[in-house]
Structures are given as C-alpha cells and as structure tokens.
Amino acid sequence: MAAGARVVAVDVAPGALELARELGAEHAVDGAGDVPAAVAELTGGGAHASLDALGAAVTCANSVRSLRPRGRHVQVGLLPPAQGRPEVPMDRVVALELAVLGSHGMAAHAYPELLGLIAAGRLDPGRLVTRRLALDDAGAALATVGAAPGIAVVTSF
CATH class of the missing domain: 3.40.50.720 (NAD(P)-binding Rossmann-like Domain)
Structure with a gap:
C-alpha cells in the first residue's frame, strides 16, 4: 500500500x-x-x-x-x-x-516521515474515518468499539 x-x-x-x-x-x-x-x-x-x-x-x-x-x-x-x-x-x-x-505505536521521531506521506498524497488516513460524532455520543460509541469497521471521530463539541 x-x-x-x-x-x-x-x-x-x-x-x-x-x-x-x-x-x-x-x-x-x-x-x-x-x-x-x-x-x-x-x-x-x-x-x-x-x-x-x-x-x-x-x-x-x-x-x-x-x-x-x-x-x-x-x-x-x-x-x-x-x-x-x-x-x-x-x-x-x-x-x-x-x-x-x-510496539506501543509510532515513535515521535518517525512523525515527519509519516506526515510527509500524507502531504505527498501517498497516505490518506481520512479514509479510515467512517463515522463522525458529537461529543455527547462518544461514550456510547466507545462502548461499541469494534462493532462497525473504521474509526469514529468526535467532530462536534
């Protein structure tokens, strides 16, 4: 990929x-x-x-x-x-x-390379976002993690 x-x-x-x-x-x-x-x-x-x-x-x-x-x-x-x-x-x-x-995840020293892939258009993490939520709905979404594919992101506060 x-x-x-x-x-x-x-x-x-x-x-x-x-x-x-x-x-x-x-x-x-x-x-x-x-x-x-x-x-x-x-x-x-x-x-x-x-x-x-x-x-x-x-x-x-x-x-x-x-x-x-x-x-x-x-x-x-x-x-x-x-x-x-x-x-x-x-x-x-x-x-x-x-x-x-x-691994706990990506080390901070590797962020510039990752961000470079995003800036170059070779990586689009936005495609993983499948649901946008209000902050009030975050608790219910957290309780059902894994029930739906993709990532839910709080976009309304």
Missing part, C-alpha cells in the same frame, strides 16, 4: 474485510477459518511481516503462524490478563528465525 506492501487483511467481520479491500488490501481472509493456511496459500509460503493490532490470544498465535522463514511479527494490541497469556509458538519462532516485536 503506501509503503509498497502487499497486504492480506484478516478479520472476522465482513464489514471490516470490505473496508480493508477498499483501502487497498490485496486479499481479505475470514479470521474464523484456518488463517495460517490461507495466508501461506495467498503469499506463496507465508507473510514477510504480520501485525496483530487486536490483542487476542488467537490473533497473536495466528499472526506468528502466518509468517515465512525470517518473518517479523509486531504485537501492537495489548493482551489483557483476563484472556490468559497467548501461546506463542516459540518452536516456530526459533526454527524459522522469526522476529517478535512489541
């Missing part, structure tokens, strides 16, 4: 998969199925990089299992203790020499 990646989106929500396709994902995979097998087939052996932004044990494990040798997994979504710890397939990590990274 903006950085030249060929993206395989994975989700259990059809609306989220459709939005991913609209935003440039080359493939969309139903997360309720055998994700690692589907990704391996679509990519000819596994992804070079995977990103788990949800933070569920199953998405973390599927993300790691979807990588090709020397692939890189980035864990952005926090894994709540109530879910239990994910079973990261360390045998696969070692055997395939995978890199497993944790």
Whole structure:
C-alpha cells in the first residue's frame, strides 16, 4: 500500500474485510477459518511481516503462524490478563528465525516521515474515518468499539 506492501487483511467481520479491500488490501481472509493456511496459500509460503493490532490470544498465535522463514511479527494490541497469556509458538519462532516485536505505536521521531506521506498524497488516513460524532455520543460509541469497521471521530463539541 503506501509503503509498497502487499497486504492480506484478516478479520472476522465482513464489514471490516470490505473496508480493508477498499483501502487497498490485496486479499481479505475470514479470521474464523484456518488463517495460517490461507495466508501461506495467498503469499506463496507465508507473510514477510504480520501485525496483530487486536490483542487476542488467537490473533497473536495466528499472526506468528502466518509468517515465512525470517518473518517479523509486531504485537501492537495489548493482551489483557483476563484472556490468559497467548501461546506463542516459540518452536516456530526459533526454527524459522522469526522476529517478535512489541510496539506501543509510532515513535515521535518517525512523525515527519509519516506526515510527509500524507502531504505527498501517498497516505490518506481520512479514509479510515467512517463515522463522525458529537461529543455527547462518544461514550456510547466507545462502548461499541469494534462493532462497525473504521474509526469514529468526535467532530462536534
């Protein structure tokens, strides 16, 4: 997409998969199925990089299992203790020499490059905004995060 990646989106929500396709994902995979097998087939052996932004044990494990040798997994979504710890397939990590990274998000020193992509028109984060809300509606929207694809933004105060 903006950085030249060929993206395989994975989700259990059809609306989220459709939005991913609209935003440039080359493939969309139903997360309720055998994700690692589907990704391996679509990519000819596994992804070079995977990103788990949800933070569920199953998405973390599927993300790691979807990588090709020397692939890189980035864990952005926090894994709540109530879910239990994910079973990261360390045998696969070692055997395939995978890199497993944790991230809280983008470091401030990288902002200029990101903003440059936006200014050049190569990246349009506005396309992710699917709902605009009044501040009074923010609480209800927060309670239903994940129910609808895209991002809700408070635009009326």
